[in-house]
Amino acid sequence: MDRPTEPGRARTSLEGRRASVTGTAALPKAVIVATGLYTPPFSVSNTELVEAFNTYVERFNAANAEAIAAGEVAALAPSSPEFIEKASGIKARYVMNKAGIVDPEVMRPILPERPNEEISILAEMAVEAARQAIERWGKPVSEIGAVICAASNMQRAYPAMAIEVQQALGIDGFAFDMNVACSSATFGIKTAADFIATGSAKAVLMVNPEICSGHLNFTDRDSHFIFGDVATAVILEAENQAKDGWEILGTRLKTQFSNNIRNNFGFLNRTAPEGIGAKDKLFVQEGRKVFREVVPMVSEMIVEHAGDIGVDPTGLKRLWLHQANINMNDLIARKVLGRDPEPGENVIILDTYANTSSAGSIIAFHTASDDFAAGETGLICSFGAGYSAGTVFVRKR
């Protein structure tokens, strides 16, 4: 089949539509009225991670000494906390299980199965984040008409995680899962905003539970430090009934296929049993290519979108970017602002949370937005596997 290599970009903002509305009935805008954050109980420092990794490397090299000497197996190289911090800006990450990750004989989280009658671990994390958002919102859950679970990996195919979250919180209406990797949250915000604009729901709960340690190869020197676990929640509500919150000035979504971030784990693996357990069944990344291709794609998208909706990007009070990598985030911020960001202007939570896939930009927004005055603007922006990217410009009401 033909595979064109450079699909372009479509404008998906509401503003285009609004501009063409000539009657008196504008679409009801969606407002971000509350967010919530669930932080897992355990933090793993780079030093702890490297200690386990280097022990794993020593044991691997010792066990394979003969084959390594014969040139049949490549010796593994040890790592260091300094390398990790320089490469990524990450100093630690939160995880749902620490014992397995720091055990050189295990090198993966250990999360015992739960019976079907108990809530799934991913749903439980989402519910914790959602409860915080609902409490901050201060309205009854009966106001919520839809639940979207938007994350980079789901616990199972069915029943949908979103329905389990919906039930745990006693929410009516409809729920479904959606996935577009690290951009799931901004795509979820856009979808929720459209449900509100059409009256499909008066308010929408969008959750992003991520156990990224579950699809991370802890034996791979280049990537074992990248991810952490977390859950975030966002509630959106129709403007005409929301008090306070954040007006959405515009949303734009873009995807462009790339294999440079890929994970081939899936239900069809059993139809090709020879590949089960291979490295491609976990997160695999061509980091340099991603850096080179995604930075211009995202920074140009931000600047262009800002221009189209009449926002001066250099006047944004704050950037809440996907937390990918300190060098990537710094470079995108410089390109958008046209200068080095002031301290705190380009929010970084990578140091303590690491990359948390879809949740990163929402953690940044959740933890660094309370000081906004009415009228001040900021940008929630995601990017990642797909490739996918989403921009959500907001203004404090």
Next chain:
Amino acid sequence: MDRPTEPGRARTSLEGRRASVTGTAALPKAVIVATGLYTPPFSVSNTELVEAFNTYVERFNAANAEAIAAGEVAALAPSSPEFIEKASGIKARYVMNKAGIVDPEVMRPILPERPNEEISILAEMAVEAARQAIERWGKPVSEIGAVICAASNMQRAYPAMAIEVQQALGIDGFAFDMNVACSSATFGIKTAADFIATGSAKAVLMVNPEICSGHLNFTDRDSHFIFGDVATAVILEAENQAKDGWEILGTRLKTQFSNNIRNNFGFLNRTAPEGIGAKDKLFVQEGRKVFREVVPMVSEMIVEHAGDIGVDPTGLKRLWLHQANINMNDLIARKVLGRDPEPGENVIILDTYANTSSAGSIIAFHTASDDFAAGETGLICSFGAGYSAGTVFVRKR
């Protein structure tokens, strides 16, 4: 955590919103302008399936004769084509691989892995269905602004299947995956319709690739016959630019959590290795409970939704229901129509396609709607795991 047992239902139709619009600018309605169907190359009859199953049973019982005699292992019971047809209405199913399924030593499809540079098998199926829909539509793909892959199981977590489909077809804009099991297509139609109503896209391609044989336990007498493989595609377009097609009179979505259809396969299985390969990592169903609970839920939802939008359900020319089970489909049709359906009125494609999860109601619509005259109405309706249900009332333009 508390788990309320009976969340209610929210109205998610556009009509509520429309009724409250008092200005001159109504939301642009979405029109279903084309559908496409990809049918896999192999058909497996009940006789062929039972032959493999009964051989498997004989060999299992022989290999475990001693333990069975000692009461430590339960003997497996053979099946028959008559039992399957009576229980389900299914006579055959299409599959992407037949050799593995009918081999008593394999009992699963064999689908060799493809290199990342080749299109994934699920994306390829979706693209075939999409190409047919695009051809029937007769417009350039540059008109399409979004691609939704809505299915009950995705090939992988990332990059999203929808982005791979988008690239293969040369479509701009954005794409993402969504999953709410057998109801994915109606939820996808609703989401696409809302994207069109808000101007987020002028046209949306929604695809439903299903390799249900990949998550089916072919050694389980109660369920091994249920599923088949297929892909469907639906294109929706804004009313003001669409020629012909099907006006959407109303959509309604509902979810209510249930463990009665469940599959615990997922990326976290490696964090609990003791459960890998257990039966709950494939489709498991409490068939009788599903029948008892879903039939009233869906038939009441259809009748209520019809009433709310002023449609007489007994006047519908045709029902295109999710293809679950002949007894379930018959009973829902009788409850909706208030009488036995006339031949062809309640479309059944179960006999040749079996249950194809999200694609079933779309196959029915695709294969049995060409004879509609302008003004005639019908119902696309899905239901299944979650529980989830979606109603889409349409009128030929």
